[in-house]
Amino acid sequence: MNTTPSIRAFSRHALASLAALLLAAAQPSLAVDSDPPAKDKLAAARAEIQAGRWAAAIQALKQVNDTSSADWNNLMGYSHRKAKSPDYAAAERYYDDALRIDPQHRGALEYSGELYLMLGELPKAEARLAALDKACLLPCAEYTELKNAIARYKASGGKSAGSWAP
Numbered sequence: 001m002n003t004t005p006s007i008r009a010f011s012r013h014a015l016a017s018l019a020a021l022l023l024a025a026a027q028p029s030l031a032v033d034s035d036p037p038a039k040d041k042l043a044a045a046r047a048e049i050q051a052g053r054w055a056a057a058i059q060a061l062k063q064v065n066d067t068s069s070a071d072w073n074n075l076m077g078y079s080h081r082k083a084k085s086p087d088y089a090a091a092e093r094y095y096d097d098a099l100r101i102d103p104q105h106r107g108a109l110e111y112s113g114e115l116y117l118m119l120g121e122l123p124k125a126e127a128r129l130a131a132l133d134k135a136c137l138l139p140c141a142e143y144t145e146l147k148n149a150i151a152r153y154k155a156s157g158g159k160s161a162g163s164w165a166p
Contacts, residue, residue: 041064041066042061042064042066042069042071042072042075044060044063045057045060045061045064045075045079046075048060049075049078049079049082052082054079054080054082054083054084055083055084057075057079058076058079058080058083061075061076061079067097068101069101070098070099070101070102070105070108071098071105071107073094073095073097073098073101074094074095074098074107074108074111076090076094077090077091077092077093077094077095077098077108077111077112077115078091078107078111080094081111081114081115081118088115088119091111091112091115092112092115095108095111095112095115096112099112103131104131104134104135105135106132106135106136106140106142106143109128109131109132109135109142109146110128110132110142110143110145110146112128113126113128113129113132113146113149113150114146114149116128117149117150117153120158122150122153122158125146125149125150125153126150128146129143129146129147129150132146
């Protein structure tokens with residue numbers, strides 16, 4: 001009994017089925033209940049921040065008004081801190097809100113630590129560095145940046161509030 005023809009037929013059928021599955025997987029889904037790709041609602045604000053347009057970034061963030069987002073609060077704090085006329089009190093409030101939402105938010109930990117250096121509050125900056133050390137599984141960029149900022153601050157002799165910038 002020769003089974004070779006039936007094995008060949010089976011193999012052709014299996015290959016045809018596999019090809020059909022691969023082709024179907026490559027086609028975009030037209031299902032009505034599928035979710036569209038997620039859009040970064042903070043993209044416009046991030047673009048303004050990247051360009052150094054702090055007032056425009058604040059306006060873009062206000063339009064989104066996602067106060068329950070740690071990222072939103074972090075970017076709002078950062079924009080207030082970097083603005084032409086910085087509002088350090090507002091920056092601290094936004095960073096604190098970000099950290100209430102997500103106590104391990106690495107950006108808010110780094111940036112609030114830098115804010116504390118600008119305000120001459122080295123112990124608070126060092127506390128943020130310690131929190132970053134715990135939040136990062138490995139040395140992360142935020143930890144390294146704040147650690148270097150603290151070293152520069154100490155090397156500068158800890159100049160008065162507002163005169164030192166990371």
